Amino acid sequence: MSLGDASYSSSDALGDAFFPLYQWLFDDSSDFVASVETTLAEARRDETVELFLSRALGVGAIVGGLFWIVGTLLGWVLFVTVINTETIIGLYVANDALLAVINAIKVPALVLLTGLFFGSIGFAAGFGGLVGVPYMQAGERKREINMLLPDAIAFMYALSMGGMNQLEILSAMAKADDTYGEVALEFRSIVQETEYFDTDYRSAVRNRSMETPSDELGQFLTDMLSIVNSGGDMTDFLSDKKDKHMRTAKQEQELTLDTLELFGEMYMTLSLFPLLLIIILVIMSMMGDSKTTLLYGTVYALIPLVGVGFLVLVSTVKEDEPGDGYLRLNEGEEGDAASTSREPGLFNLGLIERFRGNGRLFERIYSREGTHEAKWLLTHPHLFFKRHPLYTLGLTVPVALVILGLAVAQGTAPTSLARMEANPIAGTFVWVYVPLYIVFLPLAVFRMWNLRSRRRVVNNLSDDLRKLSSANDTGLTLLESIQTVSETSSGKLAEEFRVIHAKVNYGTSLRDALVEFNNKYHIPRLARTLKLVSKAQEASSQISAVLTTAAQASETQDDLERERKSRTRMQIVIIMMTYLTLLAVMAILKVKFLDVMAGLATQASGGASSSAGGGSMSFGANIDIQMMNMMFFHAVTIQGILSGFIAGYIRDADLLSGVKFAIVLPTVALLVFAFI
Numbered sequence: 001m002s003l004g005d006a007s008y009s010s011s012d013a014l015g016d017a018f019f020p021l022y023q024w025l026f027d028d029s030s031d032f033v034a035s036v037e038t039t040l041a042e043a044r045r046d047e048t049v050e051l052f053l054s055r056a057l058g059v060g061a062i063v064g065g066l067f068w069i070v071g072t073l074l075g076w077v078l079f080v081t082v083i084n085t086e087t088i089i090g091l092y093v094a095n096d097a098l099l100a101v102i103n104a105i106k107v108p109a110l111v112l113l114t115g116l117f118f119g120s121i122g123f124a125a126g127f128g129g130l131v132g133v134p135y136m137q138a139g140e141r142k143r144e145i146n147m148l149l150p151d152a153i154a155f156m157y158a159l160s161m162g163g164m165n166q167l168e169i170l171s172a173m174a175k176a177d178d179t180y181g182e183v184a185l186e187f188r189s190i191v192q193e194t195e196y197f198d199t200d201y202r203s204a205v206r207n208r209s210m211e212t213p214s215d216e217l218g219q220f221l222t223d224m225l226s227i228v229n230s231g232g233d234m235t236d237f238l239s240d241k242k243d244k245h246m247r248t249a250k251q252e253q254e255l256t257l258d259t260l261e262l263f264g265e266m267y268m269t270l271s272l273f274p275l276l277l278i279i280i281l282v283i284m285s286m287m288g289d290s291k292t293t294l295l296y297g298t299v300y301a302l303i304p305l306v307g308v309g310f311l312v313l314v315s316t317v318k319e320d321e322p323g324d325g326y327l328r329l330n331e332g333e334e335g336d337a338a339s340t341s342r343e344p345g346l347f348n349l350g351l352i353e354r355f356r357g358n359g360r361l362f363e364r365i366y367s368r369e370g371t372h373e374a375k376w377l378l379t380h381p382h383l384f385f386k387r388h389p390l391y392t393l394g395l396t397v398p399v400a401l402v403i404l405g406l407a408v409a410q411g412t413a414p415t416s417l418a419r420m421e422a423n424p425i426a427g428t429f430v431w432v433y434v435p436l437y438i439v440f441l442p443l444a445v446f447r448m449w450n451l452r453s454r455r456r457v458v459n460n461l462s463d464d465l466r467k468l469s470s471a472n473d474t475g476l477t478l479l480e481s482i483q484t485v486s487e488t489s490s491g492k493l494a495e496e497f498r499v500i501h502a503k504v505n506y507g508t509s510l511r512d513a514l515v516e517f518n519n520k521y522h523i524p525r526l527a528r529t530l531k532l533v534s535k536a537q538e539a540s541s542q543i544s545a546v547l548t549t550a551a552q553a554s555e556t557q558d559d560l561e562r563e564r565k566s567r568t569r570m571q572i573v574i575i576m577m578t579y580l581t582l583l584a585v586m587a588i589l590k591v592k593f594l595d596v597m598a599g600l601a602t603q604a605s606g607g608a609s610s611s612a613g614g615g616s617m618s619f620g621a622n623i624d625i626q627m628m629n630m631m632f633f634h635a636v637t638i639q640g641i642l643s644g645f646i647a648g649y650i651r652d653a654d655l656l657s658g659v660k661f662a663i664v665l666p667t668v669a670l671l672v673f674a675f676i
Contacts, residue, residue: 015055022054036131042213043137044185053131060127064119071118075111138213144182144322145214146252150245151528152176152183153220154553155535157238158546162536166234167201172535178328179531186212202228216245242549246556253560257567259317260650264571267310267646268578271639274303275582278635279589282628292627299635307642311649320653325522327515327531382446389447389656396442400435407434424630425674432637433670436663444659454521456492461529462554464493469547478537479504496520510537525557565651572647576665579643583669586632591676633673640665 026033028050037049045052152173159169174191177184186208193204202225209221220241227237281295377384385392407413407430414420414427464485471481479501486497496517503513511534518530529550536546641662648658 012051014058015051017054018058018061019050019054021057021061022050025057026053036134038211039134039138041211043134043141044189045134045137052134056127056130059130060123060125063126064123067122067125068115068119072111072115074118075114078114141182142213143319145186145212145217147249147319147322148180148183149214149216149220150242150249150556151553152180153238153242153245154549155180155528155532157235157242158532158536158543158549160235160238161545161549162543166228169234170201176531176535178326179323179527181322183217186217216248220245246553249556250560250563253564256317256319257564260314260568260571263310263314263317264574264650268574270306270310271578271582271643274298274306274635274639275585277302278631282589282593285624285628292624295631299631299638303635303638304642307639307646311642311646314646314649318650318653321524323524323527325518325524325527327518327527327534329512329515385442385446386449386453389443389450392442392446393439396439400438403434403438404431421624421626421630424626424633425670428630428633428637429670433666436641436666440659440663443656444663447656447659453492454523457496457521458493458523458526458554460489460491460493461526462551462558464489464497465529465547465551465554469544469551472542472547473544475542478533478543479510510534525554529554568651571650575643575647575650579640579665580668582639583636583672586636587672587676590629590632590673633669636669636673637666640669 033049033053036053040047040049040052155176156169156173159172164172170187171191173180173184174188175184177188189211190201190204190208193199193207194201199207205221205225205228209218209225212218212221223241224234224237226232227234277298278295281291281298284291285295404413408415413430414423420427467485467489468478468481471484472478476484482497483501486494486501489497500510500513500517503516504510508516514530514534518527532546532550532553533543536543644660644662644665645655645658647661649655651657
């Protein structure tokens with residue numbers, strides 16, 4: 001028995017053990033059970049609701065039991081050794097017998113209640129956490145389906161224009177999971193139900209419309225079923241739905257961008273709150289009421305919490321593009337076979353991966369291919385890091401750690417709070433800025449190079465698709481149209497068209513050449529376009545209408561991208577200006593307020609000590625200037641790094657997009673504090 005089988009049997013045993021408890025607590029016809037059962041179907045979880053809830057009860061009981069033990073021990077420690085329980089209730093009891101009983105049971109009752117409280121929390125966390133997993137999975141599937149549905153309908157429309165019937169369209173959609181993800185899996189359920197359960201496809205479509213987590217897809221399937229039953233024109237129906245969902249996508253983006261504008265205004269207010277709190281704490285310190293612990297908490301806890309919290313808030317609205325952009329060479333590939341369709345490299349040697357282990361000859365070829373890729377990496381490291389920017393961390397992180405270790409060994413990096421306060425700029429530069437530059441600069445450079453080279457391909461995609469459509473409409477085949485466009489156009493896409501034409505002339509099929517071209521750049525938008533074109537050309541070489549549809553879909557994506565960049569640019573400006581305002585206030589506070597008040601306090605302290613009779617501590621006499629300078633500099637540094645990542649995430653829904661901002665903003669703070 002494998003490890004997976006063992007874990008599955010263990011889970012079943014847990015569910016079986018708590019099944020009687022499930023029967024006692026829940027009614028099969030209850031709304032809660034029905035809701036969980038529906039959600040399991042929407043999340044594509046192949047288990048019954050009875051077993052799932054029984055297992056959840058078991059996990060809740062185990063976690064609750066552990067928490068009960070911890071709570072009981074904690075209660076015993078608190079109420080026996082730490083907390084005085086003599087007056088814990090504070091009520092006067094006249095009856096001595098009743099008072100004796102209360103005193104006898106008070107501590108055990110408090111310990112028991114503490115254990116029950118922690119046990120309840122543990123049970124709720126275990127049971128609720130496990131039950132919430134399919135809800136989160138269903139929500140994630142719904143989000144992806146809604147995002148990909150407009151392109152999926154355009155794909156179905158193109159296939160209908162190419163002459164495919166309804167069943168062929170459903171089958172093609174079911175096999176397109178490398179491009180259309182969860183939408184394709186919904187159609188795969190329809191096809192599998194008709195093939196393996198002897199269900200007519202009308203009933204299968206109806207069943208899926210009720211079980212899909214997306215209301216939009218459910219409505220689409222319901223409308224499609226009515227067209228099928230009434231004998232209407234499927235092509236016209238798909239054309240109308242394509243236009244409708246394209247408009248819906250624009251409206252959804254408008255709503256998202258409006259919400260981001262609101263978040264930008266919220267961030268401007270929230271990010272200034274720590275600044276105001278720091279100013280108040282500084283004034284309190286000057287008045288003699290030092291709040292050093294609260295100041296540390298504001299700088300090193302509150303500022304990061306506000307930034308991370310806002311980032312999480314934005315992630316609930318900002319949507320990344322689903323899919324990895326790779327297409328399979330052969331439809332139906334899964335697992336390791338599908339991974340060989342990706343661009344060959346050091347960690348994926350391409351086609352030879354399929355034949356490894358089939359003989360000494362293939363093992364020798366595999367070894368030679370690995371050696372070849374390793375030599376290429378050593379001779380072209382810049383190209384390797386261009387393809388895989390994150391792999392720069394494998395070099396830069398150890399280098400940063402070594403440099404920090406050498407700095408500590410040589411005494412350059414301060415290892416105590418007193419040394420850091422004595423020279424905060426130099427100490428922070430060694431501990432924060434040097435690793436920041438070493439790790440983030442190569443990552444930012446290679447990532448920008450990677451994105452720029454990939455985006456060059458789709459810059460002229462819409463225009464070149466229009467040209468392909470016009471050339472194909474004159475009677476040229478798709479391959480001849482590709483050759484014509486490559487000769488009459490310029491840019492990266494035209495160069496790739498020339499490569500595709502050359503590959504086909506040397507024996508590669510047109511579909512394989514298109515897939516290899518796509519996987520070289522693996523852009524989800526490009527993958528959807530090439531999937532549509534490659535599938536349509538299998539039915540006919542005259543696909544002018546399909547190419548026009550692909551051009552329209554690409555133009556819609558261009559419009560959405562331009563609108564998104566235009567609107568998010570304002571949010572980035574707001575974040576930058578907010579940070580620069582905070583930096584300016586901190587610099588002014590240090591130069592024009594903190595230093596001046598410290599000087600006045602020193603003069604007042606000297607005058608008071610020289611006068612007879614002494615006196616109380618003067619205003620600002622006990623303020624720690626070095627500590628305050630360190631706090632101010634660390635505050636703007638932390639805020640700069642967080643603001644950079646937030647700006648990048650708002651722009652591209654990718655944290656790595658904020659690396660370049662996370663370098664620039666703290667650098668501005670470093671320069672300002674170095675010269676004031």
